[in-house]
Amino acid sequence: MSVGPIVIFDKSALQGFSLDEAVLFDNFYLSNITPLFLVETLADLDKPDAKKRPPEHIVGSLAAKTPVGGRPNVHHATLCAGELLESPLELGLGRPVLAGGRTVMTPSQTGIMFEPAPEAEALQRWQSGEFLEAERLFARQWRRALSGIDLQAIYETHRPTSSARLPDLPAVKEAADRLVRRDGNRFAILKAALDSIRAPVALRRAVIARWSDLGGPPLAEFAPYTAHVMTVDLFFNLAIGSDLIGRQRPSNRIDVAYLYYLPFCMVFISSDRLHERCAPCFLTERQAFISGPELKADLAKLDAHYSALPEDVRDRGLMSFAQNPPDGDFLTTRLWDRFLPKWRSNLLKPDLPPEAKAKVLELVRQMKKAKELKGAAAADVNTDTAGFVMLSTRMPASRGKWHILPPEIRNRPPTDVPPDDEG
Numbered sequence: 001m002s003v004g005p006i007v008i009f010d011k012s013a014l015q016g017f018s019l020d021e022a023v024l025f026d027n028f029y030l031s032n033i034t035p036l037f038l039v040e041t042l043a044d045l046d047k048p049d050a051k052k053r054p055p056e057h058i059v060g061s062l063a064a065k066t067p068v069g070g071r072p073n074v075h076h077a078t079l080c081a082g083e084l085l086e087s088p089l090e091l092g093l094g095r096p097v098l099a100g101g102r103t104v105m106t107p108s109q110t111g112i113m114f115e116p117a118p119e120a121e122a123l124q125r126w127q128s129g130e131f132l133e134a135e136r137l138f139a140r141q142w143r144r145a146l147s148g149i150d151l152q153a154i155y156e157t158h159r160p161t162s163s164a165r166l167p168d169l170p171a172v173k174e175a176a177d178r179l180v181r182r183d184g185n186r187f188a189i190l191k192a193a194l195d196s197i198r199a200p201v202a203l204r205r206a207v208i209a210r211w212s213d214l215g216g217p218p219l220a221e222f223a224p225y226t227a228h229v230m231t232v233d234l235f236f237n238l239a240i241g242s243d244l245i246g247r248q249r250p251s252n253r254i255d256v257a258y259l260y261y262l263p264f265c266m267v268f269i270s271s272d273r274l275h276e277r278c279a280p281c282f283l284t285e286r287q288a289f290i291s292g293p294e295l296k297a298d299l300a301k302l303d304a305h306y307s308a309l310p311e312d313v314r315d316r317g318l319m320s321f322a323q324n325p326p327d328g329d330f331l332t333t334r335l336w337d338r339f340l341p342k343w344r345s346n347l348l349k350p351d352l353p354p355e356a357k358a359k360v361l362e363l364v365r366q367m368k369k370a371k372e373l374k375g376a377a378a379a380d381v382n383t384d385t386a387g388f389v390m391l392s393t394r395m396p397a398s399r400g401k402w403h404i405l406p407p408e409i410r411n412r413p414p415t416d417v418p419p420d421d422e423g
Contacts (some may be wrong), residue, residue: 004029004325004332005266005339006095008073010258011040012271013292014065019400021299022065024306026399027318028325028332031070032096034261036254038072038119043146045131045139056129063126069393072119074099076260080197080226084207089225091263094286101389103378104370109387111367116394149250151240158241166242173281176234180227181220189219189230196230225263232259235281245274262287266339269295288335298331305330317403317410 007029014037017025025031041062045055074097083089089097101112125131166172180189190211194204211222220227236256239245245252255274259282262268268279271292279289305326306314313321324343325333336343352360367390373381383389397403397410404410 003340005335006030006032006264007267007269008032008034008258008261008265009037009269009292010255010272010275011037011062013269013295014062016271016292016296017065017299018303019065020303020402021296022067023318023399023402023404024299024302024322025295026067026069027322028302028336029067029267031067032261032265033066033070033072033119034258035073035075036257036261038122039142040254041066041126042135043139043142045136046143056131059131060127060129063123066123068120068395068399071096071098071114071391072117073097073261073264076225076229076257077197080193080223080229081199081203083223083225084194084199085203085210088221088223091224091228092284092286094264094266096264101383103373103381103386104367105373106363106366106370106387108366110373110381111370111388111390112381112383112386113367113370113390113392115392120394146250146254149253151247151250151253154237154240154253155247158237160241166238166244169239169244169277169281172235172239172242172244173231175238176231179234180231181218183218186216186218190222193219193223193226193230196233197226228263229260232256232282235259235278239278245278267335288338290331290335295331301330302326302332315403315407317406319404320406 004027009031014022041059044059044062047055047058049055049058078099079089079097098114100117101114104111104113122135160166166175182189190208194207199207211217214222219230236245236253240247245256252274255272256278258268258270258275259279262279262282265287267288267290268275268283269290269292270276270279276289276291283289302325305328306318306322309321324347325336327333367388372378395404397405
């Protein structure tokens with residue numbers, strides 16, 4: 001699939017897309033799938049439906065729209081624990097943090113290979129209505145936990161005096177920043193951050209010992225991502241206390257947690273009004289918020305544009321005729337121009353000669369057959385120092401009305417597919 005602007009999305013955005021629109025979304029955007037999206041999707045197994053539809057059908061439909069080329073981000077609590085124990089997480093890169101990479105070596109270089117994530121296999125099962133009993137139990141527990149969120153208690157704790165009431169959400173964000181970054185009591189802020197991620201006792205002790213050994217630095221310096229997560233939590237609490245976020249929907253507390261993952265994207269897509277109001281307070285100038293309906297309208301335009309192509313062109317598959325967005329008045333094209341400004345100049349580069357293509361294919365074969373490194377040799381390799389990073393994805397031949405792969409591949413009998421064509 002095409003490489004596009006890196007996006008995160010919530011359940012509400014994906015629910016609004018048709019399957020064909022979702023396929024084009026997957027084609028033109030590189031999706032960072034947050035753990036929260038997967039949890040919310042699965043939790044619908046235990047959610048009553050106003051239209052009396054089977055919950056398995058609802059979850060399966062949403063799983064079918066989930067980007068096949070998407071990559072699950074590491075859970076925010078795991079990221080916080082990692083940087084509190086080791087080193088600060090670099091923010092501002094706008095890309096997912098992935099788990100499960102294998103460090104490998106070819107005859108000429110080291111690299112990291114990411115196999116399809118277990119979440120991808122779960123989504124495939126959900127599409128077919130297959131759910132593990134543990135997943136059904138989790139859905140019930142999630143619903144019970146959601147009903148136990150007490151927004152009134154948060155309001156009573158964080159309600160200011162009338163003279164100190166914050167006027168709007170940008171002011172709430174500024175207040176949360178000040179509280180997290182104030183320099184008067186660094187240890188108290190660190191302890192509050194550990195509370196924010198519900199750190200167990202052993203982790204608390206190790207983190208405090210490391211923090212003390214480093215001279216007790218400010219949280220934003222010691223663990224910038226943890227400071228971000230804590231700021232999101234404080235923002236929500238202060239906004240509740242100032243009557244800027246309603247107390248009627250316990251799910252508001254869950255929805256705001258999507259903001260934990262903003263450092264790992266270029267674009268945040270949601271149809272949720274709370275996200276539309278809150279996300280801009282946290283986005284940088286190098287990021288954008290796009291509403292779900294706005295993107296849906298653009299995907300519908302793209303669907304009409306490509307549907308008008310001759311049948312023999314469409315038969316070649318999206319990977320052939322839609323590697324890049326089309327010229328014209330498309331939101332997707334404008335987002336590519338903004339976040340991937342070199343894509344147009346790359347179109348002008350001549351095709352590689354046959355000899356060069358053969359060399360590239362040979363390098364790819366070497367990467368797929370690379371031997372795994374372990375121990376100290378593997379520890380020295382990361383995504384910044386590796387000679388290559390390979391992401392393996394199981395791509396369907398077709399989805400919805402769209403062919404993805406060219407006919408010579410999708411029509412090939414499974415027994416003719418060599419192991420190297422799996423990715």
